[in-house]
Amino acid sequence: MTDRVPGQFTLVLHSHLPWLVNHGRWPVGEEWLYQSWAASYQPVFDVLRRLAADGMKNQVSLGITPVLAAQLDDPHATASMYEWLADWQLRAMELATSRDALRREHGNREYRAAATALADFEQHWRHGGSAAIRSLIDADVIELLGGPLAHPFQPLLDPRLRRFSLSEGLADARLRWGHTPAGIWAPECAFTPGMEAEYSAAGIGHFMVDGPTLRGDTALGRPVGDTDVVAFGRDLQVSYRVWSPKSGYPGHAAYRDFHTYDHESGLKLSRVTGRTVDGPDKAPYDPARVDAVLDRHVDEFVGHVRDRLITESERIGRDALVVAAFDTELFGHWWHEGPQWLERVLRRLPEAGVTVGTLDGARQGGFLGAPVELTDSSWGSGKDWRVWAGPQVEHFVDLNAEVVQTALDTVDKQMASAPTTFRDRVNDQILREALLTVSSDWPFMVSKDTAAGYATDRAHKHAHATREICDAAASGRASTAVRLATNWGRADNLFAAVDARRLPAASDVLAAPATFPTNAIRRDLR
Numbered sequence: 001m002t003d004r005v006p007g008q009f010t011l012v013l014h015s016h017l018p019w020l021v022n023h024g025r026w027p028v029g030e031e032w033l034y035q036s037w038a039a040s041y042q043p044v045f046d047v048l049r050r051l052a053a054d055g056m057k058n059q060v061s062l063g064i065t066p067v068l069a070a071q072l073d074d075p076h077a078t079a080s081m082y083e084w085l086a087d088w089q090l091r092a093m094e095l096a097t098s099r100d101a102l103r104r105e106h107g108n109r110e111y112r113a114a115a116t117a118l119a120d121f122e123q124h125w126r127h128g129g130s131a132a133i134r135s136l137i138d139a140d141v142i143e144l145l146g147g148p149l150a151h152p153f154q155p156l157l158d159p160r161l162r163r164f165s166l167s168e169g170l171a172d173a174r175l176r177w178g179h180t181p182a183g184i185w186a187p188e189c190a191f192t193p194g195m196e197a198e199y200s201a202a203g204i205g206h207f208m209v210d211g212p213t214l215r216g217d218t219a220l221g222r223p224v225g226d227t228d229v230v231a232f233g234r235d236l237q238v239s240y241r242v243w244s245p246k247s248g249y250p251g252h253a254a255y256r257d258f259h260t261y262d263h264e265s266g267l268k269l270s271r272v273t274g275r276t277v278d279g280p281d282k283a284p285y286d287p288a289r290v291d292a293v294l295d296r297h298v299d300e301f302v303g304h305v306r307d308r309l310i311t312e313s314e315r316i317g318r319d320a321l322v323v324a325a326f327d328t329e330l331f332g333h334w335w336h337e338g339p340q341w342l343e344r345v346l347r348r349l350p351e352a353g354v355t356v357g358t359l360d361g362a363r364q365g366g367f368l369g370a371p372v373e374l375t376d377s378s379w380g381s382g383k384d385w386r387v388w389a390g391p392q393v394e395h396f397v398d399l400n401a402e403v404v405q406t407a408l409d410t411v412d413k414q415m416a417s418a419p420t421t422f423r424d425r426v427n428d429q430i431l432r433e434a435l436l437t438v439s440s441d442w443p444f445m446v447s448k449d450t451a452a453g454y455a456t457d458r459a460h461k462h463a464h465a466t467r468e469i470c471d472a473a474a475s476g477r478a479s480t481a482v483r484l485a486t487n488w489g490r491a492d493n494l495f496a497a498v499d500a501r502r503l504p505a506a507s508d509v510l511a512a513p514a515t516f517p518t519n520a521i522r523r524d525l526r
Contacts, residue, residue: 002353006313008362009305009354011346012208012234012325014185015041016065016151018441021077022491023458028451033071034084037125038117040332041072043339045132046120051346052139059346061359062328063145063185063208064133066172067439070494072129073176085121088267089114095265102284106262106269109287130176137179143358145208146173146181149495150435153388155192155376156397157438158404160509162195165435166202168498175497182360183207187440188388189234189379196224196231196374206230206363208325210379219312219320220369221362230363231374234325238308241301243326249297250335251275254289257282258334268336294337298344302352309354321367323359380444393443396459400438403463407434410470411500420501426478427500429485430469436492437462465492 020033051059071077092114096107124132136142148154148165149172157165166184174180183206184199191209199207211218211233218233242249250258253272260270260279270282271289305322312320331338349356357365380387389397411427418424437459445455465488472481 002351004353004355005306005309007309007320007322007355008357008365008367009309009349010061010232010321010323010357010359010362011059012061012063012145012185012232012323012359013044013328013331014063014065014145014208014325015068015328016063016147016187017068017071017329018151018439018458019067019071019436019492019494021071021074021493023461024454028454030077030080031084033077034081036329036333037072037081038085038088039336040329040339041129042117042120042125043332044328044342045124045136047339047343047346048136048141049139050343052136052141056346057140058143058358058361059356060142061145061183062136062142063147065147065151065185065187066149066169067151067494069129069133069172069176072125072133074128074493076493078126078128082118082121082126085114085118089118091265091267095262095267103269106267106284107265110265110267134177134179137177143183143360144173144177144179144181145183145185145359146170147184147187149498150439151187151441152435152438153188153190153378153385153440153443154186154195155190155385156389156400158401158408159194159198160408160504160506161404161431161434161438163198163202163509164431164503166198166204167502168495170202170204172495172497183363188444189213190377190385190388190440191231191374192376193225193374196227196229199229200227204229206232206359208232208234208323208359209374209377210234210383211236212383213374213377214372217369218323219316220367221321221359222369222372224372224374226371230368231372232321232323232359232362234379235308235322238301238305238322238324239326241304242324243330249301249341250330250338252293252297254286254293256285256336258336290337294341294344298341298348301345302348302354305349306352306354316369319367321362381447387447388440388443390447393446396443396446399459399463403437403466404434406470407431407466408503408506410474411503412506414473415500423499423501425489426469426473426481426485428498429489430466430473431500431503432492432495432498433462433466433469433488435495437466462492 020030023029025031092107092110096104096111098104137144148169154162170180184204186207189208189210209231214233218235221230221232224231255272257270257272260282262269271285273282308322331342407430411430414427442455442459446452469481469484
């Protein structure tokens with residue numbers, strides 16, 4: 001074994017998809033969930049179980065958003081996922097009967113992969129994801145990171161609903177896994193001053209920001225303001241070795257291409273081949289080409305982490321921290337070979353003398369610098385708020401402000417006029433639909449032009465649901481409000497424990513932060 005290098009390396013994975021169940025299937029909708037489940041969540045969890053079986057602990061800080069957790073536990077989603085895996089196997093079986101030898105080879109390989117996924121699903125996932133997640137927590141192989149309900153862009157959210165979504169998100173984790181996360185992955189790593197106090201009040205000890213939020217100095221976690229809440233920053237020099245549009249590992253010619261489908265089977269049978277090669281011209285995927293490339297990329301990454309720890313420790317005069325952070329869906333869904341790379345990296349780092357640990361371990365271990373005042377930021381383009389509040393998505397800012405205000409006004413009046421001894425289905429559903437409206441995914445998908453029509457439709461559908469229930473409640477049509485809340489609840493069957501009685505009172509919440517984007521879409525969202 002190589003001599004130990006100073007400091008600690010931490011891998012952070014952020015697992016998230018918007019609520020897709022009962023909102024379309026193809027090309028955008030539930031298919032996105034099932035692809036990610038089969039290609040990323042199943043193999044990544046399989047990697048973590050193998051590491052745990054070998055006694056390896058505190059390997060990853062794994063973020064799982066409440067909205068994804070809800071889908072992994074949803075009875076409709078689990079049943080449909082089982083059918084999706086069986087369909088994958090049937091399509092592979094048909095491909096394996098081709099007269100073309102190469103297509104038969106592809107079909108046989110896909111059939112074996114589908115059979116493995118089916119067996120894994122039956123053993124670990126058939127009755128929902130909570131048991132699979134809980135087993136990783138209990139094995140101490142991961143630190144679980146939580147988050148607010150429905151993944152809102154928090155800086156632009158009314159502070160009452162922002163605090164409610166965070167506290168309910170932590171309660172959701174406790175309900176599903178018997179565990180309350182000590183840290184969170186803030187949606188989009190978005191921050192505005194004042195949120196650190198809200199985190200402290202909620203019992204959050206640490207959260208993630210992007211590297212530029214800490215002005216590029218990510219070698220230590222930094223307490224924020226006058227709180228003990230620690231911001232950990234993503235080390236872009238290390239993270240971009242993996243996931244860079246121009247030079248990241250997944251773009252290598254030997255790896256399986258994500259974008260190119262075989263139209264007859266619906267399977268991915270091509271390799272990247274070249275960055276400028278069109279889909280029809282891409283070469284067939286050949287697993288025999290992959291292993292040596294994968295090993296080279298593992299060794300390169302491990303060497304880069306090792307060098308970074310040494311140079312950063314020398315720079316600050318003490319043991320440094322290096323945090324690499326990615327979307328979990330990168331490993332398998334976007335990058336087919338990603339789970340293999342992940343396992344080899346985590347096994348090879350200790351062999352190279354690198355200490356691997358979690359964010360919570362770094363905080364407990366004293367990888368902390370001086371307090372810092374953070375400014376408005378995110379991990380989006382420009383590291384500001386333009387993706388979620390720029391001119392292209394200004395209508396979402398206005399829509400969200402209007403819907404949230406309508407929801408809060410209606411719930412306040414409802415609770416003022418009726419006893420709150422028992423939960424109220426109408427109030428609960430109003431807040432549930434309002435939170436689904438303000439999901440950060442909708443403006444992101446529009447700004448990045450990824451299924452913009454679907455995202456716009458989803459935001460307006462949840463906005464319509466919120467308004468419809470509110471209008472019936474406000475006009476005294478109680479039975480209609482109950483019927484609407486019940487029907488929308490069947491479509492959006494998540495977060496059953498949401499309880500509007502826990503919404504902070506307006507008098508208990510300070511005015512909304514005064515800091516907003518310094519562009520034409522500045523709004524008072526209180």
